[in-house]
Amino acid sequence: MTSTSLNNTVPASQSTPSYADIQSIVANDFDIMDKQVFGSLNSKVQLVMSVSQHVINAGGKRMRPLITLLCARMFDDNPSEKAMHLAAITEMLHTATLVHDDVIDESGQRRGKPTANATWDNATAVLVGDYLIARAFNLLVGFQSLPLLQVFSDGTCDIAEGEVLQLQHQHNPAATEDDYLRIIDGKTSRLFMMATQGAAILQGQEQHLQALADFGQHFGNAFQIIDDVLDYSGDSDVMGKNLGDDLAEGKPTLPTIKALELLKDSDNEGYEQLRIAVQTGKTPNAEQLIELVRSSGALDYCKQRALEETRLAQQALGTLPDNRYRQGLYQLTELASARLV
Template sequence: MTCTSLSSTAAPLSTAPSVNLSSTPSYADIQSIVADDFEIMDKQVFGSLNSKVQLVMSVSQHVINAGGKRMRPLITLLCARMLNDEPSKQAMHLAAITEMLHTATLVHDDVIDESGQRRGKPTANATWDNATAVLVGDYLIARAFNLLVGFQSLPLLQVFSDGTCDIAEGEVLQLQHQHNPQATEEDYLNIIDGKTSRLFMMATQGAAILQNQTQHLQALADFGQHFGNAFQIVDDVLDYSGDSELMGKNLGDDLAEGKPTLPTIKALELLKDSNQKDYEQLRIAVQTGKTPNAEQLIALVRNSGSLDYCKQRALEETKLAQQALSNLPDNRYRQGLYQLTELASARLL
């Protein structure tokens, strides 16, 4: 993969990572910082679809209408304003393209995972079929690059083309390690660097390129990667400890699908040294995907101490993301990005 691990050397911010929900602004509060830009961007996500094929339009609108918080385009808008506090049509357009790419990856994920629902709504593959969903996902990626050409910026195209390759490689790497009880934490980090963190990096670096402030590319890459890592680790922890209704999927789904997530990888590592019987039970479940005793397996992962380790790793990645921000212009938009890291970590409570 072309995406390499980035280490942050920034000085710590004055505030340590917080997971105090009572003092953390809501997502709507953070979004309100760029409310006008966000509203225009959101309309552009739909307005950029112009296929002459009605089925393409119907499926694309279906998956985009499924909602989501539009976190990646929000980050693009916050970064653009942080670097130059002026309305930027280009930044809004790029944010919409970023969301289009994200939507495409979700469509493909649902096909791979054979998911029937996402965020409580039927997926494209369940509403139509796998072939239709895959091809419309391909269209969304192609359309995104068609729109990127309009910026006439080779550096921007380079970041997005390299990044899209890394996203695809991350997904394939996850498939390569599916049902592999020998997957390591390093394997996991390589997977999420590609499939999750890379798009956050593209969202941040694209804003800097458009604002002609490429001196901030490294700090923004560090922020995007570490924020993405923290975000994915929290998501994976919630697969064992979250609210299934809020998540829109059943607890333990990742285990049943044989996904190499950090909670399972660490639980196997801890159990191998402490409880051979439980280790074998979990190893077989990972290897076969057979989880008739899902509640017992979830309890086994919880009791292993794995989730405590994962929560600490998520907080470490959050701190690195916050440190990266200290190298960027200090204004309310940077504060919004900082608050976004707090909000992501607060999901652990």
Template sequence: MTSTPLNNTNSPLQPTPSYADIQSIVAADFEIMDKQVFGSLNSKVKLVMSVSQHVINAGGKRMRPLITLLCARMFDDNPSEKAMHLAAITEMLHTATLVHDDVIDESGQRRGKPTANATWDNATAVLVGDYLIARAFNLLVGFQSLPLLQVFSDGTCDIAEGEVLQLQHQHNPTATEDDYLRIIDGKTSRLFMMATQGAAILQDKTEYMQALGDFGQHFGNAFQIIDDVLDYSGDSELMGKNLGDDLAEGKPTLPTIKALELLKDSDIEGYEQLRIAVQTGKTPNAEQLIELVRRSGSLDYCKQRALEETKLAQQALSTLPDNRYRTGLYQLTELASARLL
């Protein structure tokens, strides 16, 4: 196995490509995959179909299935029905996790659209999320690949454990950075790992499993840290939620964890205000608390951590076949980091 260095080929005159540009690299595959996400639903229960279609229609950019398609093409530049099918299954699993997240967070909107739990009720949303997971595994059996089933079953367990860990540390002002990394490794990064490693198994390129796992983990870590930073510094309209929502929900995110650590040594009054807000979820002075986190230096630390994780993801790509699909994966890491600017 040879290692090919990866360099940023984008000069100041050549900005990072847009998400649409990267998606266009596998445009035909992506279009088929997107149709399969809907076509794979076959419940005899009309309500299951209605809710499933609602949550899938409200979906985002389909980044995880895009990664599967890029990985598959990176190993074999030919259309692969199996890879498109696996990419659709990956999106189905991702959608299920979002449905469950919305119930836990009591969210009324996601990306500016009503959530399933708000449109129907919590019980319906949870059960349809369960259906999507069950259907995904029903479809995975069709590949008749025990290694593939192993990766996805292990990964799905890790996702569930990550969600439970987050719930366990909710409203816990003593949560640590290690706690946070364990949480996001499960709830976010694991699905990115499944998206990459699944493609390697399908294409019989298991010698790249470690590199792909490293890429998925570090890219997922960076992606989640960036999301959490934007909860204190982003555009609420673009994000589809209010700034400070994570704080109000008592989520143990890295910006809050680091702010508490820094304030404890420099501003005990500010530390107490933030600690109580995390512990109680009461944030009547949300703007003041957000400014407190910003002033603490926490966001600078988090941005640096996100860039470190991005660099590790890019380094993992250097051992993979050097072609435009690998470049597409690299550009995805740049696009994610550009959200910090």
């Protein structure tokens, strides 16, 4: 049964639940999936196993596989071994992208734990990231589904292109909002789309692929914009990194792009300071630069854009089966937006 309420929106929940509350909707499936993430590693090379286990143990919330499990249950409220397996594969791919990100960013820690490149070295981290991607596709073949392979192979190409595009615009103060959206569409949103669409293909619900693609893309966009806003306004301890790290790395994030645009018209001196910082990556006056971005009005603009993307993600859910699993997806969008408060 589907719901097609006015404006194709899903009614908001009474209060924003915790992540644990949402996860509890598919608790048994999630626990099995989590074990499969580790159980799917089968390399005969001990170093591959050690590094893989290290990066997977560093963990995270497993949001992408949770989305796969919610989508699978939304279409068929029965345990699905295939959906759990696909969710584990999705997390394996996500972990691989994080390993590669840490090498590119020369990160020493992620979520308060040493990264693979810091614990071993860059070469080892890159190659183990490659193994995780290869192993994920090795496991995908087992589904014997060409449409599923198509979604994941196309998506993985888009993820890689998004990362390269980010590198291309690194330290580029002329990067635009369109450039930024192309970057995050690949490096962030694409995996959310794969997580949703993969579940639909497994459950024979191809008629919902476009709605799920829309949800994944807009939710991913909102998620990344919020992350980038928090780089200038969040809690360093909660985030596991220092405020302004993205600026020091010269990443073309929306707060910086918009701040440069606004400062160019209102504060030429501030504009030059920020432009040079983006271009060189030298931020000895980091606190002053962060305050420049904050006072420019850029964060207000970014918050509004994140909320727009959130609303579009919520609207995309309106044509999907109306049940508690769809509500769980809606609550994830609310939980993400709540980080802006």
